[in-house]
Amino acid sequence: MSDAPTLWDTTRSEFLKFRTVRATFIGLATLILLTIGLAVLITVVIRTNWNQRSPVERLAFDPVATSLVGVFFAQFAVGVMGARAITSEYASGAIRTTLAAVPRRVRLVISKAIVLLVTFFVVSEVVVVVAFSVGQAIYRGGHLPSGTLSNSTDLRAVVMAGVYLTMLTLVGLGLGLILRTTSVTISIYVTLLLIIPIIVNFLPSNWQSHVSKFLPSNLGQAMTSPSAFSPNSFSWTSATLVLALYTLAIVGVGTFLLTRRDA
Amino acid sequence: MLKIDHLTKRYGSTVAVNDLDFDVTAGVVTGFLGPNGSGKSTTMRVVMGLDRPTSGRATVNGQTYDELKAPLREVGALLDAKSLDPNRSARNHLRALALANRISFARVDEVLEFVGVASVAHKKVGGFSLGMSQRLGIAGALLGDPGTLLFDEPVNGLDPEGIRWIRDFFRSLAKEGRTVFVSSHLMSEMAVSADQIIVIGRGKFITSGTVNQLTAGAAGTVLVRSADPSRLAHVLRDAHAIVEELSDQGLHVSGLDAVQVGDAAFRSGIAVHELTPQRASLEDVFMSLTADALEYGHKNAEAVSE
Structure with missing residues (x-):
């Protein structure tokens, strides 16, 4: 008992905190139900209406993207959960107990990030694979075009959808570190993902082509599209890299502020 | 061993702690006394590494809090009993603290048992009463069996039985050779629970010493009851005493001792029914010491009676 605690001990502590509140499981259940439930809903609707589609519409049909439509909603669930990993501690005052137990604040953030990263990577990947597989099974049953995980392009789209959700969880954590209150953090998060794209839409189109590809939502599209999703978008590798840089920057700023501020 | 080393903490333009410099020694209960808003909590938060000092530092066993390898095994603190996640159970709350400091889960159950939770x-813990939360907070402070313990206003929210329990508990911790540092704005509480007292006001050090040392220097007063209080009051005022007339035929006299009051009454032929010397309480001393330091300026009782 005399040896000094390490990052491993802090991470075990954070993982215990993560799994000992009911909100964690409510959040994860929401994530799972939204992503898989929407995949079932959308793919069934498409299959039922397939006969009314024109040949052009049938040609434009993307069986992979339509089965992953739930990711659009899941990105809010993961952002909220990432933010709450820190903002709930500020709300209750538990942050003071936490910092008394772990005064090394950078280590604390790394531990929280590891817990979120591992949990949400595993859960997100399982969820998107299930959503994809269920969706494709529904399409196959109706003799619609369908994708498969043995196709490397489809596999990549599915895997990157999980990576996208994992990174957005950490964006939530980083914004939470910066803003400290749940409501403000969620407002800013929603603004980044939903409101700013709308504003960009009003920009002159020659500006749009430069700006819009940097938006997190479009980076997500670029990461998960089996083919280049628009002429102005990044490739999936560049998009992943840009989003990773955003994530690092936001978590980095949040960590820096945590080390400077009074708790 | 806790050392406050020329500590200053400013929040914007407000100076919460102003060049505090003192040591808290092991083996005794040290009281940290001051009016509300005098900087006690701020000092403790700096000790616990929660707030960054503007200048100076606070060290435990020679190290600042963030230098401590396993902080909870060297310092235990109860600063705010409600600083925990209301949705987590008491045991899981302590287990998380234990994991982060390499303390066994067996120890968690031990301290839970000890505080009666x-x-x-x-x-x-969201459903706990303030008293229960205090007990859980004490369990958290004891978790790492630390040599230094800090308690910020620990008797708040406790019932009389709990207050007695916590006084005995502080004494026993000190007897084991630990450093026990307890803040309060209640002088009466400090008078019975602390061996050594440090008094601050407006963030500044005022004085320190044992309860006896702090009260020894202050002049006492005399309570006298007589058949003719208004005439006696007149006689005593002629002898340059400061006299406050009480509603029940009594006079509260300062500036003369009991012998002088008795002799003066005898010379004037006024029968005395009661004559009681009153030792200055720690409260009186505290009031006179911190009168200048109070944020809100109100005159003391003597000035009003004149």
């Missing part, structure tokens, strides 16, 4: 350890 074991039977509700599986319940969410």
Whole structure:
């Protein structure tokens, strides 16, 4: 008992905190139900209406993207959960107990990030694979075009959808570190993902082509599209890299502020 | 061993702690006394590494809090009993603290048992009363069996039985050779629970010493009851005493001792029914010491009676 605690001990502590509140499981259940439930809903609707589609519409049909439509909603669930990993501690005052137990604040953030990263990577990947597989099974049953995980392009789209959700969880954590209150953090998060794209839409189109590809939502599209999703978008590798840089920057700023501020 | 080393903490333009410099020694209960808003909590937060000092530092065993390898095994603190996640159970709350400091889960159950929270350890702490939360906070402070313990206003929210328990508990911790540092704005509480007292006001050091040392220097007063209080008051005022007339035929006299008051009454032929010397309480001393330091300026009782 005399040896000094390490990052491993802090991470075990954070993982215990993560799994000992009911909100964690409510959040994860929401994530799972939204992503898989929407995949079932959308793919069934498409299959039922397939006969009314024109040949052009049938040609434009993307069986992979339509089965992953739930990711659009899941990105809010993961952002909220990432933010709450820190903002709930500020709300209750538990942050003071936490910092008394772990005064090394950078280590604390790394531990929280590891817990979120591992949990949400595993859960997100399982969820998107299930959503994809269920969706494709529904399409196959109706003799619609369908994708498969043995196709490397489809596999990549599915895997990157999980990576996208994992990174957005950490964006939530980083914004939470910066803003400290749940409501403000969620407002800013929603603004980044939903409101700013709308504003960009009003920009002159020659500006749009430069700006819009940097938006997190479009980076997500670029990461998960089996083919280049628009002429102005990044490739999936560049998009992943840009989003990773955003994530690092936001978590980095949040960590820096945590080390400077009074708790 | 806790050392406050020329500590200053400013929040914007407000100076919460102003060049505090003192040591808290092991083996005794040290009281940290001051009016509300005098900087006690701020000092403790700096000790615990929560707030960054503007200048100076606070060290435990020669190290600042963030230099401590396993902080909870060297310092235990109860600063705010409600600083925990209301949705987590008491046991899981302590287990998280234990994991982060390499303390065994067996120790968690031990401290839960000790403070009498074991039977509700599986319940969410959000449903705990303030008294229960205080006990859980004490369990958290004891978790790492630390040599230095800090308690910020620990008697708040406790019932009389709990207050007695916590006084005995502080004494026993000190007897084991630990450094025990307890803040309060209640002088009467400090008078009975602390061996050594440090008094601050407006963030500044005022004085320190044992209860006896702090009260020894202050002049006492005399309570006298007589058949003719208004005439006696007149006689005593002629002898340059400061006299406050009480509603029940009594006079509260300062500036003369009991012998002088008795002799003066005898010479004037006024029968005395009661004559009681009153030793200055720690409270009186505290009031006179911190009168200048109070944020809100109100005159003391003597000035009003004149």
